[in-house]
Amino acid sequence: MSTYILKRLSISLFVLVALAAASFLLIHLVPGDPVRQMLGSGATPENIQNVRNRLGLNEPLFTQFYTFMGNTFTGQFGESITLRTPITELIGDRIAPSVQLILYGVFIALLIGVPLATLAALRPQGFADNLIRIATTFTFGMPTFWLGLVLALVFGLQLGIFPTSGYEPGVAGFFRTLTLPALTLGLSLVAMVVRTLRTQLLDVLDSEYIEAARARGISERRIIGIHAMRNSVMTTITVISVQIGFLIGGTVVLEYVFQIPGMGTLLIDAVTDRDFPLVATITVLTGAAVVIVSLITDLIQLALDPRVRANAS
Amino acid sequence: MSKWRSMSAPAVLITAGLVLSACSGGGSGSPTGETEIPEDALGNAATTIGECSSEPQSGGDLVYSRRSQAQDLNPLVAANGNGDIFVINQIMDQLVTSDPDGGYGLSPAVAESWEVSDDGKTYTFTIREGIKFSNGQPVTAEDVKFSLDRFADPEQNLILAIAAVGYKRSVVEDSRTVRVELDRPVAAFLYNISIFPASIVPKDLVEKQGDAFFDAPVGTGPFMVKKFTRGSGITFEKNPYYWEEGKPYLDSVKFNFAEEDNSRMLDLKSGKADMIDGVPYSQIPQVLDDDDLQLQVVEVPQFLGLWLNHQKPYMADEKVRQALQYAIDRDEINTAIYRGVGTTPNSVLPALKFDASESDVEPYPYDVEQAKKLIGESKFADGLEIELKYPAGFEDYKQLGIYLQQAWGEIGVTVELRELDPAAVADAFYAGDYDMTFPYPQFTSDVTVPDEYATLLADPDSGIDGFFSWWTDDAIWQKIEEFTLTPDEEDRAKQWPVIQQELLETSPVINVLNLPFVNAHRKGVCGSKVDALGSDQLQDTWLASDAG
Numbered sequence: 001m002s003t004y005i006l007k008r009l010s011i012s013l014f015v016l017v018a019l020a021a022a023s024f025l026l027i028h029l030v031p032g033d034p035v036r037q038m039l040g041s042g043a044t045p046e047n048i049q050n051v052r053n054r055l056g057l058n059e060p061l062f063t064q065f066y067t068f069m070g071n072t073f074t075g076q077f078g079e080s081i082t083l084r085t086p087i088t089e090l091i092g093d094r095i096a097p098s099v100q101l102i103l104y105g106v107f108i109a110l111l112i113g114v115p116l117a118t119l120a121a122l123r124p125q126g127f128a129d130n131l132i133r134i135a136t137t138f139t140f141g142m143p144t145f146w147l148g149l150v151l152a153l154v155f156g157l158q159l160g161i162f163p164t165s166g167y168e169p170g171v172a173g174f175f176r177t178l179t180l181p182a183l184t185l186g187l188s189l190v191a192m193v194v195r196t197l198r199t200q201l202l203d204v205l206d207s208e209y210i211e212a213a214r215a216r217g218i219s220e221r222r223i224i225g226i227h228a229m230r231n232s233v234m235t236t237i238t239v240i241s242v243q244i245g246f247l248i249g250g251t252v253v254l255e256y257v258f259q260i261p262g263m264g265t266l267l268i269d270a271v272t273d274r275d276f277p278l279v280a281t282i283t284v285l286t287g288a289a290v291v292i293v294s295l296i297t298d299l300i301q302l303a304l305d306p307r308v309r310a311n312a313s
Numbered sequence: 314m315s316k317w318r319s320m321s322a323p324a325v326l327i328t329a330g331l332v333l334s335a336c337s338g339g340g341s342g343s344p345t346g347e348t349e350i351p352e353d354a355l356g357n358a359a360t361t362i363g364e365c366s367s368e369p370q371s372g373g374d375l376v377y378s379r380r381s382q383a384q385d386l387n388p389l390v391a392a393n394g395n396g397d398i399f400v401i402n403q404i405m406d407q408l409v410t411s412d413p414d415g416g417y418g419l420s421p422a423v424a425e426s427w428e429v430s431d432d433g434k435t436y437t438f439t440i441r442e443g444i445k446f447s448n449g450q451p452v453t454a455e456d457v458k459f460s461l462d463r464f465a466d467p468e469q470n471l472i473l474a475i476a477a478v479g480y481k482r483s484v485v486e487d488s489r490t491v492r493v494e495l496d497r498p499v500a501a502f503l504y505n506i507s508i509f510p511a512s513i514v515p516k517d518l519v520e521k522q523g524d525a526f527f528d529a530p531v532g533t534g535p536f537m538v539k540k541f542t543r544g545s546g547i548t549f550e551k552n553p554y555y556w557e558e559g560k561p562y563l564d565s566v567k568f569n570f571a572e573e574d575n576s577r578m579l580d581l582k583s584g585k586a587d588m589i590d591g592v593p594y595s596q597i598p599q600v601l602d603d604d605d606l607q608l609q610v611v612e613v614p615q616f617l618g619l620w621l622n623h624q625k626p627y628m629a630d631e632k633v634r635q636a637l638q639y640a641i642d643r644d645e646i647n648t649a650i651y652r653g654v655g656t657t658p659n660s661v662l663p664a665l666k667f668d669a670s671e672s673d674v675e676p677y678p679y680d681v682e683q684a685k686k687l688i689g690e691s692k693f694a695d696g697l698e699i700e701l702k703y704p705a706g707f708e709d710y711k712q713l714g715i716y717l718q719q720a721w722g723e724i725g726v727t728v729e730l731r732e733l734d735p736a737a738v739a740d741a742f743y744a745g746d747y748d749m750t751f752p753y754p755q756f757t758s759d760v761t762v763p764d765e766y767a768t769l770l771a772d773p774d775s776g777i778d779g780f781f782s783w784w785t786d787d788a789i790w791q792k793i794e795e796f797t798l799t800p801d802e803e804d805r806a807k808q809w810p811v812i813q814q815e816l817l818e819t820s821p822v823i824n825v826l827n828l829p830f831v832n833a834h835r836k837g838v839c840g841s842k843v844d845a846l847g848s849d850q851l852q853d854t855w856l857a858s859d860a861g
Contacts, residue, residue: 032736036743038392041752041769042473042759045776051471082392083384083543084524094544149575157583164579165571167545259571261544269382269544273392274736 008298012291016284017069023283024068027276028061034081034274055081057276068280077281082273087281090266097167097178098262101185101254102247104178106240108186113193114233118224120194121201132194140191144250148184148257155180165259181254188250189243196239200232234304241297245290350654351601354608365839365857373856374565375838377849378577378586382570383547386538387527388512389463389470395755395847398509400568402848403549404447405512405532408438408457409503411844413853415611417666417761419503423452423513423533433498433800440489445554446515447537457491458483459516461506473759475769476505498800501764508759508846535561535852546570555852562840562855581606581833587856588834588841590849594709597652600833609832610654613847614758616663617655617713617825620742621749623783627699628748632691633726634820638677639684640724641717643826650712655826661816662770663756664827665763669810674817684724696725702742702750704735710751713825742781752781761845763809767793770821784821 035051036043052058056067071078077087116136120129139147156164167177204210205228213223252264259265263282270278301308381396388405391397408424421427424438444452463469465477479499484492495502505511513533519526529538533556536549546569551561569586571577574593580586582603592600592608600608621628628634647655659676660668668674688694701717703710711732718728733741735754742752758766769780771790779785789812796808830847837857842850 030737031740032734033740033743036739037736038390039472040394041743041777041781042475043471044467044474047467047471047474050468084390085543090543093542149579152576152579156585157579160583163585164583165576165585166569257573257576259545259569259573259576261542265544269384272734272736 004302005299008295012295015291016288019287020069020072020280020284021065023280023287024065024276027271027274027279027283028064030274032274034276037273038082068277072281072284078277080270080275080278082270082275083278087278090278091263091282091285094261094263094266096169096262097260098248098251098255098264100174101178101181101251101260101262102244104174104182105185105189105247105250108182109189109193109240112186113190113236114197114229116190117194117197117201118229120198121205122224124202129198136191136194139187142188143253144184144188145253145257147187148181148254151180151184152258165257167258167260167262177258177260181251181258181260184254185247185250189240189247192239192243193236197232197236200235201228204228204231234301238297238301241293244293248286248289350597350608350610350652354601354610365837367857369562369840369853369855370858371559371562371564371855373563374567375563375588375851375854375856376567376569376580376586377588377590378569378571378580379589380572380574380577380591382544382572383541383568384543385527386530386541387524388509388514389472390527391472391509395757396570399848400547401509401512402534403536403566403851404530404534404538405509405514406534407507407509407511407513409507411507411761411846411848413842413844413850415843415845417845419507422507423457427503429800433500434495436493436495436502437486438491438493440491441556442489444533444556446531446533447552447554448515448518448531449554450515450531452513452515452533454485454488454491456516457513458485459519460513461491461493461511463514463519464506464511470510473508473510475765475775476508476510476759478505478768498798500797500799500805501760501762504760504762504764536566539565544570557852561852563851566851581835584835587838588832590830590832592831592833594650594652594654594831597654597831605836607834607836607838609834609841609843611830611832611843611847612656612664612827613830613843613845614663614665614761615828615830615847616658616756617751617828618663618753618756619749619823619825620747620752620780620782621784621820621822622745622747623779623785623821624745625748627693627697630691630693631819632687633693633697634823635677635818636684636687636691636724637721637726638820638823639680639687640720640726641677641823641825642679642720643676644679646713646716647826650709650716651826651828654831655828658824658827659817660813661820661822661824662763662766662813663758663824665758665766666761667763667806667809667813669813673810674814677817681723688724688726696727698727698729700729700731700748702731702733702738702747704738704751704754705732706735707754710754713751717825745778745781745783757847759846763813764797767812767816768797770816779821782821786819786821789815789819 035048035057039048056064079086080090083090116132120132123129152164155161162180163177210223210228213227251262252267255262255264256268267282270282382393383397383400384393385391385397386401388401391401406422408422409419410422412418412420423441423444425441427436427438429436440452440454440457446452461483465480467474470477479495479497481494481496486492515531518531529541535552535555537552539548539550541547546567548565548567550565551563555561571580577589578596581589597608600606621634623629643657647653657676659671659674701714703714714730718730721728738750739752741747742750769775769777771793773785773790792812796805796812799805799808830843834841839855839857840853842853844850
């Protein structure tokens with residue numbers, strides 16, 4: 001098993017190094033000069049050269065790459081070119097809304113998805129099952145920016161329950177400003193939750209130990225709520241963890257639509273300004289988040305599921 | 314030369330626009346037809362209607378959703394164009410300023426008066442008596458000298474050192490008098506120092522704090538920074554030492570950064586914001602239909618500047634350029650894409666001071682036959698293929714590209730459209746890697762006089778290759794140079810129309826349409842004036858008491 005863990009860690013490290021290299025090269029290969037973006041057409045050629053020299057952008061690409069990789073893996077992310085602020089400070093300021101949005105979105109997806117999946121599993125192919133399938137397919141198929149705007153229109157403009165945009169810190173601010181974007185994110189994820197959990201529940205409900213429980217006269221509610229759910233929910237959580245990349249991508253769009261000052265809008269600004277170090281750092285950190293979540297999920301499964309343990313050995 | 318950024322997702326804008334349209338009632342005009350812009354929406358008239366006809370009232374907090382965010386409050390950096398500039402303008406003043414009522418003239422600001430020597434090389438400014446920075450510290454002649462020296466130092470003024478052309482030095486004559494010497498007469502000097510890089514800052518604080526000063530700078534503007542959250546917004550509170558008696562009226566102003574067009578519209582409609590800028594053209598009818606909202610269309614030196622690369626033989630051919638001009642039906646573009654808010658230009662530059670009237674310098678008429686004739690007389694009579702690069706993420710540029718492709722196709726010019734993200738378009742522009750391009754999503758002059766753009770375009774020694782068009786014309790440049798060196802305004806007013814006519818005739822670049830700024834506010838927001846450069850005059854803005 002330790003070989004498995006070691007192997008899994010090595011793969012994760014390799015993925016991160018490859019991601020750092022790819023993000024650095026990609027942003028440098030895309031046309032667009034950060035200094036030109038920053039100074040505009042009124043700047044003199046001398047000024048442009050001076051700023052490029054100061055930022056090390058006139059160094060050969062390999063030298064810049066070597067410096068970037070060294071800095072990234074020692075946690076020294078440097079300074080944003082456009083904002084002239086340490087990147088760690090920028091990310092520190094912007095990470096909370098994004099993390100909150102993802103967690104709140106997942107919570108809403110589970111809050112809606114678990115009861116719906118249970119309802120669907122109780123009467124497979126029944127009216128409720130089909131209705132739930134159609135509704136969740138609809139929310140899954142809608143682009144998040146469109147769904148977000150529709151929700152803002154209904155709950156913000158028409159009903160006036162939530163603000164149409166913005167972000168406020170604090171508990172009250174969290175619920176006021178993040179509920180609509182989190183609901184949008186949650187709705188786009190709910191189909192995944194419902195489908196996975198429904199399939200798992202149906203499998204489990206068909207198994208012998210559930211039959212045995214029924215034979216012992218345990219109520220159906222207790223059977224589903226405790227016995228079946230416990231064995232089905234792990235797969236659902238695994239599926240959600242695999243979707244972390246999708247969730248992060250969704251927050252980029254939602255932060256833009258709802259004007260949330262998170263990592264997503266920071267990334268959009270950085271790409272627009274060709275702020276090389278900032279783009280590369282955010283990409284690497286996002287990739288690291290995906291890799292770490294995936295690693296943790298694997299390790300949890302390893303600990304909890306004897307079948308995985310057996311395979312690993 | 315402002316920039317404006319947007320997520321590169323035109324589909325986002327188009328589809329989302331439909332979402333909002335679906336929820337609005339009625340419509341002032343058909344979806345693609347002409348929208349009639351009422352008189353009360355034009356210019357600063359939009360602020361004097363209804364409940365705003367009474368005397369201004371003090372107090373209240375204004376929320377303003379703006380499409381361009383502020384990133385850097387240092388006026389010599391202002392890396393995010395108008396997003397930074399219009400924020401800096403709330404905090405800082407210059408010696409003189411653009412007419413707050415929207416005219417082309419200049420008004421006193423930190424300087425209460427000035428004198429110009431006969432040779433146009435010496436300006437003597439008298440600092441306003443009793444004027445103070447927002448921290449209560451008096452403005453001294455040393456502060457003014459320090460600020461102007463910074464402005465003229467190309468090592469510090471990274472973005473617009475060109476505006477300090479001719480500056481030699483400043484001399485402090487006494488505590489309230491500063492003499493500025495130029496090495497040659499610069500006719501536009503007062504205009505050049507009326508904009509953001511020449512903002513007056515306190516010498517001692519800038520020297521002591523360095524870059525940190527600009528995190529929450531101190532100036533003589535109507536407001537001061539209370540809280541600046543990058544990526545989210547900036548809150549100002551009134552400057553208690555502001556030099557205009559009784560102003561500003563508002564206690565505080567909050568700018569929300571809302572780059573997404575539909576989000577801004579939602580902010581306004583829901584009452585979350587009192588004002589927004591950048592009303593999407595397609596949503597103008599909805600603003601006009603909403604009784605709670607007031608549209609404000611303000612003429613500024615903004616244009617759809619189509620740049621032509623004269624390194625390409627077909628763009629260097631004057632007959633081809635003129636043919637392209639004749640083949641544009643500007644009325645149709647204005648009606649179908651810009652809801653009738655644009656105006657047909659009679660210049661290759663945006664509308665600027667000294668421009669001749671349409672009867673003196675006539676715009677290019679829409680004349681396909683004349684265009685075909687010119688192409689036939691050009692070296693490219695057998696037809697030619699041209700690539701047009703334009704910025705992605707903007708509904709109007711996409712439609713405009715398709716329109717031009719079709720219009721020029723009729724005269725035998727095949728246009729290949731290339732939609733790129735704004736940074737890539739700008740990069741290709743600076744590198745000369747284009748046939749023709751709309752280089753900036755938002756293209757505005759920094760000053761209201763033609764000196765800046767005419768010099769950038771025609772000066773062979775500017776170091777930016779004819780404003781990256783690679784066009785040269787010695788005869789026109791000589792006239793422009795003389796114009797920029799002529800101190801007398803009356804003489805300049807005679808010289809410019811001749812240059813304007815010659816530039817239009819040869820068309821080194823093309824102005825497709827002059828465009829205003831299109832803002833909107835909720836009824837009850839009064840005095841939302843905008844100067845001729847598009848900067849909000851929030852010191853004059855007030856809230857009627859019955860406004861939400």
